[in-house]
Amino acid sequence: MGKMQEILHAPHEQIEEIQLEGIKKTVIACYENVPFYKKSFDDAGFDPYAVKSLDDLQNAPFVTKQDLRDNYPYGMFATPLSEVKEIHMSSGTTGVATVGGYTQHDLDIWGECFARGIEYANGGADDVVHVCYGYGLFTGGLGAHYGGLYSGATTIPMSAGNTERQIRVLKEMGSTIICCTPSYAMHIADTALEMGIDPARDFHLRAGIHGAEPFSDNFRRDLERKLNYHVLDVYGLTETMGPGVAIECWEQNGLHLAEDHFYAEIIDPNTGEVLPDGEWGELVLTTIDREASPVVRYRTRDITRILPGECACGCTHRRIDRIHGRTDDMLIIRGVNVFPSQIEDVMKTFDQVSSWYQIEVDTDHRSLDMVTLKAEVNPDFAFDSVAAVERLQKEISARLKTALSVGVKVKLVEPKTIARSEGKAKRIVDLRKGI
Numbered sequence: 348m349g350k351m352q353e354i355l356h357a358p359h360e361q362i363e364e365i366q367l368e369g370i371k372k373t374v375i376a377c378y379e380n381v382p383f384y385k386k387s388f389d390d391a392g393f394d395p396y397a398v399k400s401l402d403d404l405q406n407a408p409f410v411t412k413q414d415l416r417d418n419y420p421y422g423m424f425a426t427p428l429s430e431v432k433e434i435h436m437s438s439g440t441t442g443v444a445t446v447g448g449y450t451q452h453d454l455d456i457w458g459e460c461f462a463r464g465i466e467y468a469n470g471g472a473d474d475v476v477h478v479c480y481g482y483g484l485f486t487g488g489l490g491a492h493y494g495g496l497y498s499g500a501t502t503i504p505m506s507a508g509n510t511e512r513q514i515r516v517l518k519e520m521g522s523t524i525i526c527c528t529p530s531y532a533m534h535i536a537d538t539a540l541e542m543g544i545d546p547a548r549d550f551h552l553r554a555g556i557h558g559a560e561p562f563s564d565n566f567r568r569d570l571e572r573k574l575n576y577h578v579l580d581v582y583g584l585t586e587t588m589g590p591g592v593a594i595e596c597w598e599q600n601g602l603h604l605a606e607d608h609f610y611a612e613i614i615d616p617n618t619g620e621v622l623p624d625g626e627w628g629e630l631v632l633t634t635i636d637r638e639a640s641p642v643v644r645y646r647t648r649d650i651t652r653i654l655p656g657e658c659a660c661g662c663t664h665r666r667i668d669r670i671h672g673r674t675d676d677m678l679i680i681r682g683v684n685v686f687p688s689q690i691e692d693v694m695k696t697f698d699q700v701s702s703w704y705q706i707e708v709d710t711d712h713r714s715l716d717m718v719t720l721k722a723e724v725n726p727d728f729a730f731d732s733v734a735a736v737e738r739l740q741k742e743i744s745a746r747l748k749t750a751l752s753v754g755v756k757v758k759l760v761e762p763k764t765i766a767r768s769e770g771k772a773k774r775i776v777d778l779r780k781g782i
Protein backbone atom coordinates (compact mmCIF):
# COMPACT_ATOMS: atom_id res chain seq x y z
CA MET A 348 0.00 0.00 0.00
CA GLY A 349 1.38 3.41 -1.00
CA LYS A 350 2.07 6.14 1.51
CA MET A 351 -1.04 8.06 0.51
CA GLN A 352 -3.29 4.99 0.74
CA GLU A 353 -1.85 4.35 4.20
CA ILE A 354 -2.74 7.78 5.57
CA LEU A 355 -6.15 7.75 3.87
CA HIS A 356 -6.98 4.46 5.60
CA ALA A 357 -5.29 5.05 8.95
CA PRO A 358 -7.40 4.23 12.03
CA HIS A 359 -9.11 7.41 13.20
CA GLU A 360 -7.39 7.28 16.61
CA GLN A 361 -4.07 7.53 14.79
CA ILE A 362 -5.31 10.59 12.88
CA GLU A 363 -6.42 12.14 16.19
CA GLU A 364 -2.93 11.59 17.61
CA ILE A 365 -1.45 13.40 14.62
CA GLN A 366 -3.98 16.19 15.14
CA LEU A 367 -3.25 16.63 18.82
CA GLU A 368 0.53 16.66 18.34
CA GLY A 369 0.20 19.14 15.45
CA ILE A 370 -2.23 21.42 17.24
CA LYS A 371 0.00 21.60 20.34
CA LYS A 372 2.86 22.79 18.15
CA THR A 373 0.68 25.13 16.11
CA VAL A 374 -0.81 27.04 19.06
CA ILE A 375 2.64 27.50 20.60
CA ALA A 376 4.17 28.62 17.29
CA CYS A 377 1.35 31.12 16.86
CA TYR A 378 1.70 32.40 20.42
CA GLU A 379 5.45 32.81 20.21
CA ASN A 380 5.73 34.23 16.69
CA VAL A 381 2.57 36.14 15.90
CA PRO A 382 1.78 39.16 18.10
CA PHE A 383 -1.88 38.97 17.10
CA TYR A 384 -2.23 35.47 18.58
CA LYS A 385 -0.23 36.38 21.70
CA LYS A 386 -2.67 39.16 22.45
CA SER A 387 -5.82 37.28 21.51
CA PHE A 388 -4.83 34.14 23.51
CA ASP A 389 -3.91 36.27 26.53
CA ASP A 390 -7.12 38.29 26.29
CA ALA A 391 -9.18 35.09 26.17
CA GLY A 392 -7.17 33.46 28.98
CA PHE A 393 -6.15 30.61 26.68
CA ASP A 394 -2.88 28.95 27.67
CA PRO A 395 -1.30 27.39 24.56
CA TYR A 396 1.10 25.34 26.71
CA ALA A 397 -1.80 23.65 28.52
CA VAL A 398 -3.42 21.86 25.56
CA LYS A 399 -3.75 18.18 26.54
CA SER A 400 -6.65 17.04 24.37
CA LEU A 401 -8.43 18.05 21.17
CA ASP A 402 -11.33 19.36 23.26
CA ASP A 403 -8.97 21.83 24.95
CA LEU A 404 -8.81 23.68 21.66
CA GLN A 405 -12.36 24.85 22.33
CA ASN A 406 -10.86 27.26 24.87
CA ALA A 407 -8.96 29.11 22.14
CA PRO A 408 -10.55 32.24 20.66
CA PHE A 409 -11.66 32.34 17.04
CA VAL A 410 -9.81 34.18 14.32
CA THR A 411 -11.77 35.92 11.58
CA LYS A 412 -11.18 37.14 8.06
CA GLN A 413 -11.19 40.68 9.46
CA ASP A 414 -8.30 39.77 11.79
CA LEU A 415 -6.32 38.58 8.78
CA ARG A 416 -7.14 41.75 6.88
CA ASP A 417 -6.13 43.92 9.84
CA ASN A 418 -2.72 42.24 9.83
CA TYR A 419 -2.12 42.66 6.11
CA PRO A 420 0.35 41.96 4.64
CA TYR A 421 2.75 39.91 6.78
CA GLY A 422 1.39 40.31 10.30
CA MET A 423 0.04 36.77 10.60
CA PHE A 424 3.18 35.00 9.34
CA ALA A 425 4.75 32.65 11.88
CA THR A 426 8.04 32.21 10.01
CA PRO A 427 10.56 34.77 8.80
CA LEU A 428 10.18 35.79 5.15
CA SER A 429 13.47 34.09 4.37
CA GLU A 430 11.65 30.76 4.78
CA VAL A 431 8.63 31.77 2.72
CA LYS A 432 8.68 30.45 -0.85
CA GLU A 433 5.37 31.66 -2.21
CA ILE A 434 2.52 34.05 -1.53
CA HIS A 435 -1.15 33.76 -2.47
CA MET A 436 -4.10 36.03 -1.89
CA SER A 437 -7.80 35.35 -1.63
CA SER A 438 -9.79 36.35 -4.67
CA GLY A 439 -11.45 39.07 -2.63
CA THR A 440 -15.03 38.02 -3.44
CA THR A 441 -16.18 39.80 -0.32
CA GLY A 442 -13.71 42.66 0.15
CA VAL A 443 -10.02 43.31 0.82
CA ALA A 444 -7.76 40.39 0.00
CA THR A 445 -6.10 38.24 2.64
CA VAL A 446 -2.58 36.90 2.26
CA GLY A 447 -1.16 33.43 2.81
CA GLY A 448 2.52 32.47 2.88
CA TYR A 449 3.91 29.01 2.08
CA THR A 450 7.20 27.49 3.10
CA GLN A 451 8.53 24.59 1.04
CA HIS A 452 6.86 22.25 3.54
CA ASP A 453 3.54 24.10 3.12
CA LEU A 454 3.75 23.77 -0.66
CA ASP A 455 4.49 20.05 -0.32
CA ILE A 456 1.44 19.52 1.88
CA TRP A 457 -0.69 21.46 -0.55
CA GLY A 458 0.32 19.24 -3.45
CA GLU A 459 -0.27 16.16 -1.32
CA CYS A 460 -3.74 17.33 -0.27
CA PHE A 461 -4.90 18.19 -3.79
CA ALA A 462 -3.42 14.96 -5.11
CA ARG A 463 -5.89 13.09 -2.91
CA GLY A 464 -8.56 14.17 -5.39
CA ILE A 465 -6.54 12.57 -8.18
CA GLU A 466 -6.14 9.48 -5.99
CA TYR A 467 -9.93 9.36 -5.38
CA ALA A 468 -10.28 9.40 -9.17
CA ASN A 469 -7.93 6.41 -9.22
CA GLY A 470 -5.42 8.58 -11.05
CA GLY A 471 -1.64 8.79 -11.21
CA ALA A 472 1.31 8.78 -13.54
CA ASP A 473 -0.72 7.74 -16.58
CA ASP A 474 -3.10 10.65 -16.29
CA VAL A 475 -3.03 13.93 -18.15
CA VAL A 476 -4.22 16.62 -15.74
CA HIS A 477 -5.57 19.72 -17.47
CA VAL A 478 -5.54 22.67 -15.06
CA CYS A 479 -7.72 25.57 -16.14
CA TYR A 480 -8.24 27.26 -12.81
CA GLY A 481 -6.60 30.66 -13.10
CA TYR A 482 -2.86 30.66 -12.31
CA GLY A 483 -1.57 33.54 -10.23
CA LEU A 484 -2.46 34.81 -6.79
CA PHE A 485 -5.70 32.81 -6.86
CA THR A 486 -5.00 29.49 -5.16
CA GLY A 487 -6.94 27.40 -7.71
CA GLY A 488 -4.34 27.18 -10.49
CA LEU A 489 -1.16 26.45 -8.61
CA GLY A 490 -2.93 24.31 -6.00
CA ALA A 491 -4.21 21.95 -8.68
CA HIS A 492 -0.85 22.17 -10.43
CA TYR A 493 1.05 21.01 -7.33
CA GLY A 494 -1.53 18.25 -6.94
CA GLY A 495 -0.90 17.09 -10.48
CA LEU A 496 2.85 17.08 -9.96
CA TYR A 497 2.58 15.28 -6.62
CA SER A 498 0.47 12.52 -8.14
CA GLY A 499 3.00 11.96 -10.90
CA ALA A 500 0.51 12.91 -13.61
CA THR A 501 1.40 14.84 -16.74
CA THR A 502 0.21 18.31 -15.79
CA ILE A 503 -0.88 20.89 -18.38
CA PRO A 504 -0.78 24.43 -16.94
CA MET A 505 -3.51 25.96 -19.10
CA SER A 506 -4.80 28.59 -16.66
CA ALA A 507 -8.28 29.98 -17.36
CA GLY A 508 -9.38 31.74 -20.54
CA ASN A 509 -9.07 31.28 -24.30
CA THR A 510 -11.82 28.69 -24.21
CA GLU A 511 -11.44 27.50 -27.81
CA ARG A 512 -7.82 26.69 -27.14
CA GLN A 513 -8.80 24.80 -23.98
CA ILE A 514 -11.14 22.73 -26.12
CA ARG A 515 -8.49 21.93 -28.73
CA VAL A 516 -6.03 20.91 -26.04
CA LEU A 517 -8.60 18.79 -24.19
CA LYS A 518 -9.32 16.96 -27.40
CA GLU A 519 -5.84 16.68 -28.86
CA MET A 520 -3.78 16.02 -25.73
CA GLY A 521 -6.33 13.53 -24.44
CA SER A 522 -6.62 15.11 -21.00
CA THR A 523 -8.14 12.62 -18.54
CA ILE A 524 -8.69 14.86 -15.51
CA ILE A 525 -9.80 18.49 -15.68
CA CYS A 526 -9.47 20.95 -12.81
CA CYS A 527 -11.42 24.24 -12.88
CA THR A 528 -14.50 25.90 -11.41
CA PRO A 529 -17.74 24.03 -12.22
CA SER A 530 -19.10 27.08 -14.03
CA TYR A 531 -16.05 27.22 -16.28
CA ALA A 532 -16.36 23.49 -17.01
CA MET A 533 -19.95 24.12 -18.12
CA HIS A 534 -18.83 27.01 -20.30
CA ILE A 535 -16.18 24.82 -21.93
CA ALA A 536 -18.74 22.08 -22.60
CA ASP A 537 -21.28 24.50 -24.10
CA THR A 538 -18.66 26.25 -26.24
CA ALA A 539 -17.39 22.91 -27.54
CA LEU A 540 -20.91 21.91 -28.56
CA GLU A 541 -21.28 25.20 -30.42
CA MET A 542 -18.01 24.48 -32.24
CA GLY A 543 -19.44 21.16 -33.39
CA ILE A 544 -17.31 19.17 -30.96
CA ASP A 545 -19.12 16.72 -28.71
CA PRO A 546 -17.16 16.67 -25.46
CA ALA A 547 -18.84 13.44 -24.37
CA ARG A 548 -17.35 11.70 -27.37
CA ASP A 549 -14.35 13.78 -28.47
CA PHE A 550 -12.75 14.45 -25.10
CA HIS A 551 -11.16 11.68 -23.02
CA LEU A 552 -12.07 12.89 -19.56
CA ARG A 553 -12.61 10.49 -16.67
CA ALA A 554 -12.93 13.01 -13.84
CA GLY A 555 -13.33 16.71 -13.14
CA ILE A 556 -12.08 18.14 -9.86
CA HIS A 557 -14.29 21.17 -9.54
CA GLY A 558 -14.66 23.64 -6.72
CA ALA A 559 -13.99 27.17 -5.46
CA GLU A 560 -17.73 27.89 -5.67
CA PRO A 561 -20.93 26.09 -4.75
CA PHE A 562 -22.85 24.14 -7.39
CA SER A 563 -26.05 22.13 -7.21
CA ASP A 564 -26.49 18.38 -7.78
CA ASN A 565 -28.46 19.29 -10.85
CA PHE A 566 -25.55 21.30 -12.24
CA ARG A 567 -23.26 18.34 -11.53
CA ARG A 568 -25.51 15.91 -13.40
CA ASP A 569 -25.64 18.30 -16.36
CA LEU A 570 -21.85 18.50 -16.41
CA GLU A 571 -21.46 14.73 -16.12
CA ARG A 572 -23.86 14.16 -19.00
CA LYS A 573 -22.23 16.76 -21.25
CA LEU A 574 -18.64 15.75 -20.56
CA ASN A 575 -19.16 12.03 -19.92
CA TYR A 576 -17.04 11.97 -16.75
CA HIS A 577 -17.30 11.96 -12.95
CA VAL A 578 -17.35 15.26 -11.03
CA LEU A 579 -15.53 15.46 -7.69
CA ASP A 580 -16.14 18.51 -5.52
CA VAL A 581 -13.02 20.12 -4.03
CA TYR A 582 -13.14 22.62 -1.18
CA GLY A 583 -10.55 24.97 0.16
CA LEU A 584 -9.77 28.55 0.97
CA THR A 585 -6.73 30.78 0.81
CA GLU A 586 -6.80 31.45 4.55
CA THR A 587 -5.99 27.84 5.37
CA MET A 588 -4.16 26.78 2.16
CA GLY A 589 -6.28 26.70 -0.99
CA PRO A 590 -8.16 23.87 -2.74
CA GLY A 591 -7.64 20.46 -1.16
CA VAL A 592 -8.83 21.03 2.42
CA ALA A 593 -11.61 18.54 1.61
CA ILE A 594 -12.34 16.56 -1.55
CA GLU A 595 -15.06 14.18 -2.63
CA CYS A 596 -14.18 10.58 -3.32
CA TRP A 597 -15.68 8.54 -6.16
CA GLU A 598 -18.74 7.83 -3.98
CA GLN A 599 -19.79 11.52 -4.26
CA ASN A 600 -21.16 11.36 -0.78
CA GLY A 601 -19.51 14.20 1.09
CA LEU A 602 -15.98 15.62 0.96
CA HIS A 603 -13.22 13.86 2.92
CA LEU A 604 -11.33 16.38 5.01
CA ALA A 605 -7.55 16.09 4.91
CA GLU A 606 -7.77 15.48 8.65
CA ASP A 607 -4.06 14.94 9.17
CA HIS A 608 -3.55 18.57 8.07
CA PHE A 609 -6.74 20.35 9.16
CA TYR A 610 -8.83 20.07 12.29
CA ALA A 611 -12.50 20.87 11.68
CA GLU A 612 -15.22 22.03 14.05
CA ILE A 613 -18.78 23.08 13.24
CA ILE A 614 -20.14 25.97 15.29
CA ASP A 615 -23.39 27.79 15.66
CA PRO A 616 -22.52 31.04 13.83
CA ASN A 617 -24.57 33.10 16.27
CA THR A 618 -23.34 31.72 19.59
CA GLY A 619 -19.96 30.20 18.69
CA GLU A 620 -20.99 26.97 20.41
CA VAL A 621 -19.50 23.77 18.97
CA LEU A 622 -22.21 21.60 17.39
CA PRO A 623 -22.37 17.80 17.30
CA ASP A 624 -21.76 15.82 14.09
CA GLY A 625 -24.66 15.97 11.67
CA GLU A 626 -25.76 19.50 12.54
CA TRP A 627 -25.42 22.32 10.05
CA GLY A 628 -23.32 25.30 11.05
CA GLU A 629 -20.19 27.28 10.24
CA LEU A 630 -16.99 25.40 9.53
CA VAL A 631 -14.05 26.38 11.74
CA LEU A 632 -10.58 25.18 10.76
CA THR A 633 -7.27 24.86 12.58
CA THR A 634 -4.15 24.02 10.60
CA ILE A 635 -2.15 21.14 12.00
CA ASP A 636 1.20 21.52 10.29
CA ARG A 637 1.13 24.73 8.29
CA GLU A 638 4.34 26.68 8.92
CA ALA A 639 4.15 30.15 7.36
CA SER A 640 0.46 30.95 7.80
CA PRO A 641 -1.00 28.76 10.53
CA VAL A 642 -4.54 29.54 11.71
CA VAL A 643 -6.13 28.60 15.01
CA ARG A 644 -9.92 28.26 14.87
CA TYR A 645 -10.42 30.22 11.68
CA ARG A 646 -14.08 31.03 11.02
CA THR A 647 -14.55 30.14 7.36
CA ARG A 648 -18.12 31.53 7.17
CA ASP A 649 -18.93 28.46 5.06
CA ILE A 650 -22.03 26.50 6.03
CA THR A 651 -21.76 22.72 6.15
CA ARG A 652 -21.94 19.81 8.59
CA ILE A 653 -19.82 16.81 9.52
CA LEU A 654 -21.37 13.71 8.00
CA PRO A 655 -21.59 11.02 10.65
CA GLY A 656 -20.61 7.45 9.83
CA GLU A 657 -18.07 5.87 7.54
CA CYS A 658 -17.71 6.23 3.80
CA ALA A 659 -18.11 3.20 1.57
CA CYS A 660 -14.75 3.99 -0.08
CA GLY A 661 -12.86 2.98 3.06
CA CYS A 662 -11.13 6.32 3.61
CA THR A 663 -11.18 7.01 7.35
CA HIS A 664 -11.02 10.81 7.18
CA ARG A 665 -14.30 12.39 8.19
CA ARG A 666 -16.48 14.04 5.56
CA ILE A 667 -18.13 17.42 5.39
CA ASP A 668 -21.32 17.88 3.42
CA ARG A 669 -21.23 19.99 0.27
CA ILE A 670 -21.00 23.67 1.14
CA HIS A 671 -24.48 25.04 1.51
CA GLY A 672 -23.47 28.67 1.07
CA ARG A 673 -21.52 31.15 3.13
CA THR A 674 -22.80 33.20 6.01
CA ASP A 675 -21.77 36.33 4.13
CA ASP A 676 -23.64 35.17 1.00
CA MET A 677 -26.77 34.93 3.04
CA LEU A 678 -29.14 37.58 1.84
CA ILE A 679 -31.38 39.22 4.37
CA ILE A 680 -34.52 40.09 2.43
CA ARG A 681 -37.07 42.04 4.42
CA GLY A 682 -35.71 40.35 7.50
CA VAL A 683 -35.79 36.81 6.12
CA ASN A 684 -32.55 34.86 5.65
CA VAL A 685 -32.17 33.56 2.11
CA PHE A 686 -29.34 31.47 0.66
CA PRO A 687 -28.79 31.39 -3.11
CA SER A 688 -28.75 27.58 -2.83
CA GLN A 689 -32.40 27.63 -1.73
CA ILE A 690 -33.30 29.51 -4.89
CA GLU A 691 -31.28 27.04 -6.93
CA ASP A 692 -33.10 24.11 -5.33
CA VAL A 693 -36.41 25.51 -6.55
CA MET A 694 -35.07 26.31 -10.01
CA LYS A 695 -33.84 22.81 -10.61
CA THR A 696 -37.39 21.47 -10.31
CA PHE A 697 -38.18 23.26 -13.59
CA ASP A 698 -36.92 21.53 -16.74
CA GLN A 699 -37.43 24.66 -18.82
CA VAL A 700 -34.70 26.69 -17.08
CA SER A 701 -30.95 26.12 -17.17
CA SER A 702 -28.41 26.35 -14.35
CA TRP A 703 -27.39 29.89 -15.24
CA TYR A 704 -28.95 32.50 -13.05
CA GLN A 705 -28.28 35.74 -11.26
CA ILE A 706 -30.01 37.17 -8.21
CA GLU A 707 -30.39 40.91 -8.14
CA VAL A 708 -31.35 42.68 -4.93
CA ASP A 709 -32.44 46.30 -4.92
CA THR A 710 -34.77 48.55 -2.99
CA ASP A 711 -38.06 49.80 -4.36
CA HIS A 712 -39.39 53.38 -4.07
CA ARG A 713 -40.55 52.63 -0.51
CA SER A 714 -37.03 51.43 0.39
CA LEU A 715 -38.21 47.83 0.68
CA ASP A 716 -35.95 45.02 -0.51
CA MET A 717 -36.83 43.67 -3.89
CA VAL A 718 -35.39 40.49 -5.37
CA THR A 719 -35.27 39.67 -9.04
CA LEU A 720 -34.15 36.28 -10.23
CA LYS A 721 -32.82 36.34 -13.77
CA ALA A 722 -32.77 32.81 -15.13
CA GLU A 723 -31.88 31.52 -18.55
CA VAL A 724 -34.34 29.23 -20.26
CA ASN A 725 -33.03 26.11 -21.97
CA PRO A 726 -32.42 26.37 -25.72
CA ASP A 727 -35.43 24.15 -26.52
CA PHE A 728 -37.86 26.43 -24.67
CA ALA A 729 -40.01 28.44 -27.10
CA PHE A 730 -39.16 31.97 -26.03
CA ASP A 731 -41.42 33.49 -28.70
CA SER A 732 -44.64 32.77 -26.84
CA VAL A 733 -45.13 35.69 -24.47
CA ALA A 734 -47.96 33.91 -22.72
CA ALA A 735 -45.83 30.82 -22.05
CA VAL A 736 -42.96 32.92 -20.71
CA GLU A 737 -45.25 34.81 -18.37
CA ARG A 738 -46.95 31.66 -17.19
CA LEU A 739 -43.61 30.04 -16.35
CA GLN A 740 -42.34 33.18 -14.60
CA LYS A 741 -45.43 33.22 -12.41
CA GLU A 742 -45.12 29.53 -11.64
CA ILE A 743 -41.48 29.79 -10.56
CA SER A 744 -42.26 32.90 -8.56
CA ALA A 745 -45.09 31.16 -6.71
CA ARG A 746 -42.89 28.16 -5.92
CA LEU A 747 -40.14 30.47 -4.60
CA LYS A 748 -42.63 32.31 -2.43
CA THR A 749 -43.67 29.02 -0.80
CA ALA A 750 -40.07 27.86 -0.33
CA LEU A 751 -38.54 31.13 0.91
CA SER A 752 -41.45 33.11 2.36
CA VAL A 753 -40.15 36.00 0.29
CA GLY A 754 -41.53 37.43 -2.91
CA VAL A 755 -39.15 37.02 -5.85
CA LYS A 756 -39.77 38.52 -9.24
CA VAL A 757 -38.70 36.09 -11.95
CA LYS A 758 -37.38 37.32 -15.24
CA LEU A 759 -36.63 34.62 -17.79
CA VAL A 760 -33.95 35.50 -20.29
CA GLU A 761 -32.73 33.90 -23.49
CA PRO A 762 -29.98 31.29 -23.38
CA LYS A 763 -26.42 32.73 -23.12
CA THR A 764 -27.45 36.17 -21.92
CA ILE A 765 -26.01 35.90 -18.40
CA ALA A 766 -22.29 36.63 -18.41
CA ARG A 767 -20.07 33.52 -18.30
CA SER A 768 -17.07 33.55 -16.04
CA GLU A 769 -13.70 31.87 -16.34
CA GLY A 770 -13.36 31.76 -12.57
CA LYS A 771 -16.08 31.96 -9.98
CA ALA A 772 -19.55 32.75 -11.30
CA LYS A 773 -21.13 35.96 -10.03
CA ARG A 774 -24.51 34.83 -8.72
CA ILE A 775 -25.54 37.81 -6.62
CA VAL A 776 -25.76 41.46 -7.57
CA ASP A 777 -26.67 43.54 -4.55
CA LEU A 778 -27.61 47.06 -5.53
CA ARG A 779 -28.92 48.11 -2.13
CA LYS A 780 -27.28 51.21 -0.69
CA GLY A 781 -24.81 50.65 2.12
CA ILE A 782 -24.33 46.94 1.47
Ligand code: ADP
Nearest residue numbers: 437438439440558559560561581582584585670
Ligand atom coordinates in the same frame (compact mmCIF):
# COMPACT_ATOMS: atom_id res chain seq x y z
P1 ADP B 1 -12.64 34.54 -1.53
O1 ADP B 1 -13.19 34.48 -0.13
O2 ADP B 1 -12.08 35.86 -1.87
O3 ADP B 1 -13.57 33.99 -2.57
P2 ADP B 1 -10.95 32.17 -1.90
O4 ADP B 1 -10.59 32.25 -3.33
O5 ADP B 1 -9.95 31.71 -0.95
O6 ADP B 1 -11.38 33.60 -1.44
O7 ADP B 1 -12.26 31.32 -1.80
C1 ADP B 1 -12.57 30.49 -0.73
C2 ADP B 1 -14.05 30.36 -0.61
O8 ADP B 1 -14.63 29.82 -1.81
C3 ADP B 1 -14.49 29.41 0.48
O9 ADP B 1 -14.46 30.02 1.73
C4 ADP B 1 -15.89 29.03 0.00
O10 ADP B 1 -16.83 30.03 0.37
C5 ADP B 1 -15.76 29.02 -1.49
N1 ADP B 1 -15.54 27.63 -1.94
C6 ADP B 1 -14.37 27.03 -2.18
N2 ADP B 1 -14.55 25.76 -2.59
C7 ADP B 1 -15.88 25.54 -2.59
C8 ADP B 1 -16.71 24.41 -2.91
N3 ADP B 1 -16.22 23.26 -3.33
N4 ADP B 1 -18.04 24.56 -2.75
C9 ADP B 1 -18.57 25.73 -2.34
N5 ADP B 1 -17.85 26.82 -2.04
C10 ADP B 1 -16.52 26.74 -2.16
Ligand code: K
Nearest residue numbers: 428429431432
Ligand atom coordinates in the same frame (compact mmCIF):
# COMPACT_ATOMS: atom_id res chain seq x y z
K1 K C 1 11.83 33.93 0.49
Ligand code: ZN
Nearest residue numbers: 596658660662
Ligand atom coordinates in the same frame (compact mmCIF):
# COMPACT_ATOMS: atom_id res chain seq x y z
ZN1 ZN D 1 -15.19 8.19 0.48
